[in-house]
Amino acid sequence: MIQASTERQPSTTNDEGLTRTGSPRVGTIDALRGLVLVLMVLDHVRDFFHRGALIADPLALDSGDPLLFMTRWVTHLCAPTFVFLSGVSIWLQHANGKSVAELRRFLLARGIWLILLELTIVGVGFNFGWWIFLQVIWAIGAGMIALAGLLWLPRMLILLLGIGILVLHPLMGAIPAEAFGDWSIAWRAFAVFGPVATPAGFALVAYPAIPWIGIMLFGYGLGPLFNKPAGRRNRDVLAIACVLLAGFFLLRWFNVPGLDPRAWSRQPEALWTVLSFLNVSKYPPSPAYVALMLGLSLLVFRGLEGRSGAVVGVLRTFGRTPLFTYLLHIWLAHGLAVLAGATMGVPVAAFANWIVDPSRLIEAGWGLSLAGAYLFWAITLALLYPLSRWFDHVKRTRRDRWLGYL
Numbered sequence: 001m002i003q004a005s006t007e008r009q010p011s012t013t014n015d016e017g018l019t020r021t022g023s024p025r026v027g028t029i030d031a032l033r034g035l036v037l038v039l040m041v042l043d044h045v046r047d048f049f050h051r052g053a054l055i056a057d058p059l060a061l062d063s064g065d066p067l068l069f070m071t072r073w074v075t076h077l078c079a080p081t082f083v084f085l086s087g088v089s090i091w092l093q094h095a096n097g098k099s100v101a102e103l104r105r106f107l108l109a110r111g112i113w114l115i116l117l118e119l120t121i122v123g124v125g126f127n128f129g130w131w132i133f134l135q136v137i138w139a140i141g142a143g144m145i146a147l148a149g150l151l152w153l154p155r156m157l158i159l160l161l162g163i164g165i166l167v168l169h170p171l172m173g174a175i176p177a178e179a180f181g182d183w184s185i186a187w188r189a190f191a192v193f194g195p196v197a198t199p200a201g202f203a204l205v206a207y208p209a210i211p212w213i214g215i216m217l218f219g220y221g222l223g224p225l226f227n228k229p230a231g232r233r234n235r236d237v238l239a240i241a242c243v244l245l246a247g248f249f250l251l252r253w254f255n256v257p258g259l260d261p262r263a264w265s266r267q268p269e270a271l272w273t274v275l276s277f278l279n280v281s282k283y284p285p286s287p288a289y290v291a292l293m294l295g296l297s298l299l300v301f302r303g304l305e306g307r308s309g310a311v312v313g314v315l316r317t318f319g320r321t322p323l324f325t326y327l328l329h330i331w332l333a334h335g336l337a338v339l340a341g342a343t344m345g346v347p348v349a350a351f352a353n354w355i356v357d358p359s360r361l362i363e364a365g366w367g368l369s370l371a372g373a374y375l376f377w378a379i380t381l382a383l384l385y386p387l388s389r390w391f392d393h394v395k396r397t398r399r400d401r402w403l404g405y406l
Helices: 027-049 066-095 100-127 136-148 155-174 177-191 209-221 223-227 230-253 270-278 287-304 310-320 322-343 359-363 370-397 401-405
Strands: 004-008 132-134 194-198 201-205 307-309
Touching: 027 066, 027 287, 027 310, 027 322, 027 370, 066 100, 066 136, 066 209, 066 223, 066 270, 066 287, 066 370, 100 132, 100 136, 100 322, 100 401, 136 209, 155 209, 155 287, 177 194, 177 209, 209 223, 209 287, 223 230, 230 287, 307 310, 310 322, 310 370, 322 370
Parallel strands: 132 201
Antiparallel strands: 004 307, 194 201
């Protein structure tokens, strides 16, 4: 296994060369984005390979398997970090010279493009069959379109708006979708987690857009922190992380109403009591979830700052090609699952439309142990890396406009 160097190097804002537009990169952002991509691959490989993925909740407090719990729980870092860093990156584009008009056009075009990808390549890649699956790519696309319409506002007002959404969005649960009449499907897509019937077929709204838009606005509002010299950046990032985590632990301890729909409780074993405390709601993202995950993410950012070595280099490669790597890993991991299943006698057809109808895979007894899922996680990453490295080279050496959309 490749070992990461623990040596710290002097860091500046221009610690990883230039962006495609010629602006300085913040290499630690790439490393953090790459790390959460690696974790996201773990989560989806577990979905495709683990024998319990189709029949049990990995976060169940009565599962008796803390490793399974933590395997799922640690991946909670992924989506809020992606969305937050998207907001930060948008601010950095503006700070590095892109005009409001240019940025607005880019955000509208990229936002629409991401939503189209979610409705086609992403959804079909997960399911190997048509369905509408609104998750993180949809949320980022919707956030970009929303932010395009808010760029005329002062940055601090956008920051406060993001915080307000994150704190108050649980109140939307009291508003029935039926109150919006013909617009009820749109309300569900933006505010309600769960399945919904649409004229285009079955849909699952895993990421109602409004709270995730709040996270993107929060990232945009904090964008200047990441443009500071490394020393000041580190201090400010650490301070915000501590505020978020202290607020989470204090309010979570007292199960403050509105913080999370899932109250923690004492369990027969101390370990499971701790896990109950940490078991916050992602669907939709509760204020407790956002505070805990973004606080931890910022701590990880601080820990990655100034690091070098082979592992950090791999993470930065993934982090510089996030959309390409994300799209590719879905099809690659799902394809590996089909191949592995076929060698075990599982009909290939059982993997088609498996999310909508998992009964055929369940009846065929498909699934590996958690150790097997980890093995295929490693295999997937090993296959992904040279492809991501190739595309990173393409993006560094060419300036075709279409590359900005991958």
